[in-house]
Amino acid sequence: MKIAMIGSGYVGLVSGACFADFGHDVVCVDKDESKIARLNDNIMPIFEPGLATLVRKNVEANRLKFSTSLKEGIKGADAIFIAVGTPSRRGDGHADLSFVYAVAEEIGEYMDDKSVIVTKSTVPVGTGDEVERIIRDIRPDAKFAVVSNPEFLREGAAIGDFKRPDRIVIGTEVKWAQKVMHAIYRPLFLNESPILFTSRKSAELIKYAANAFLATKITFINEMADLCEKVGANVQDVSRGIGLDNRIGPKFLHAGPGYGGSCFPKDTLALLKTAQDYESPVRIVEAVVQANDLRKRAMGRKVIAALDGDVRGKKIGILGLTFKPNTDDMRDAPSITIVQTLQDAGAIICAHDPEGMEEASHIMPDIQMCEDPYLAIKDAEAVVIITEWDAYRALQLDRVKQEMSGDALIDLRNIYSKDEAEKAGFRYFAIGRV
Missing domain, CATH: 3.40.50.720 (NAD(P)-binding Rossmann-like Domain)
Structure with missing residues (x-):
């Protein structure tokens, strides 16, 4: 055809x-x-x-x-x-x-x-x-x-x-x-x-309903991660424990810095506006949008807290800028808000991303882009993993620690264990784990 x-x-x-x-x-x-x-x-x-x-x-x-x-x-x-x-x-x-x-x-x-x-x-x-x-x-x-x-x-x-x-x-x-x-x-x-x-209208709504539901799962597990940190639980255990229930499923239950990209942010917002136009509130989606917006800035504050509340004049190495791995898409990426929060507090940002640096340079022109992850972390007080690219899953942690001037590793994707990070000499900060 x-x-x-x-x-x-x-x-x-x-x-x-x-x-x-x-x-x-x-x-x-x-x-x-x-x-x-x-x-x-x-x-x-x-x-x-x-x-x-x-x-x-x-x-x-x-x-x-x-x-x-x-x-x-x-x-x-x-x-x-x-x-x-x-x-x-x-x-x-x-x-x-x-x-x-x-x-x-x-x-x-x-x-x-x-x-x-x-x-x-x-x-x-x-x-x-x-x-x-x-x-x-x-x-x-x-x-x-x-x-x-x-x-x-x-x-x-x-x-x-x-x-x-x-x-x-x-x-x-x-x-x-x-x-x-x-x-x-x-x-x-x-x-x-x-x-x-x-029907045509049902198909149109299916797309928005699907994305809003997935965004809700992400936001839910992120809030559970916050609670885990307060009570001393492990969000990865919680995620697996609820994901094994076939009615829930394991997908989109990975705690992180919030959702971004070309779909979830704009589609949840468009669904809200449609619901308002038809006077049919979708309060769960409303809460999801608000919680996700707040989370991104909270992740910036988490980095600041890891450096005892003061990042002014300190270099921070950022690993991962795109909203997810295997894309160069920077639309509504959590890194944008996190970097802005750190810059507002006076931090100096050096960043690496395998595919997203060209696009990111248009959005964040005043940060230094580095062609190698080890250059981004050289002389940094802290390293922050924002996107779970495969290239960051096998970093030589001993080398990372040697290249840095500080000792804080803030892993916003939980790709390392506390034991291996501390063995390399890091103060390790994860999501939903103590």
Whole structure:
């Protein structure tokens, strides 16, 4: 089948490459000429393991193309996917749907008489209705269907998530559109991946509800970690003890400095705004958003407390800047707030991240970026592990201690044990463990 993917960012590029790998003919469209030029040279705009290889393979097989022309890209397409950004709108926290609606107008102008338009972008409930209205106003006689097909891709594991999904959610009650979507996802259906057909509004809400629930699990275990520190318990034991309950499950129960990234912060906020618009409070999600915001600054204060409440003029080495490993994404990363808290208190920051330093330098231009983790910690009073990159799981702790001028190791991801850290001469501070 021929697929047009409008938007060549994280979701659009990964989805388009994977669809092409299934054997479909895919055109990824983006108005950013420099991005398309780089993609045609097999230069990825994002870091995602395996993506460059997958793109190159399917470009060489002539199944994947890139274009700046929406008109040409959607010509003859069996399905047109909208995969543009929906960032939080400045001022009120609502999802900014201007890119989605602008694409809908162009689709209405150039699409064939029979088309399936698929919203892949994360959008609030009711967005599909507005997309349909926009297109219908432009093409009142055309036969088309607007379908919701939310993505559930984890950054750093997106290709595997796309090809081996927990579920595929398709929101439409239009039978012929269901057949088109079934044909597109046929390779996964043959692998017995569950395909859930729902109403369009249900599919739109499923995405937000899923992310809000996962954000709630993270926030819950973080608060349990705080309690563990007060009462002398071990949050890792608590996490395992509750995670072995099949009704709860072990995933997203790892205590840390708070959630970040491109999804959880903006999606929980957008869900809150939708709930407010419909006068249906979601107080649990409200508490999650507030608790997560407070936690990031609290982690900065935890570092300050480890240095006896005074970091003015002291060098602190930061290991890990991205919101999670295996990505270069800095959006709402806990490191941003933690570093700002430390700088506000007068600390001097040197940082290392395997993939995120270029992006981080735009957000935090006044910190020193180091090409090697041992350079970041040289002469530091304290080392803070913020992101659990594999590169930090096997640090030579004896060498780390020798390079430092101080002795504080603040492990915000619990990747080391207290015994091994203290054996190397550290004062060790973890999350939810004493």
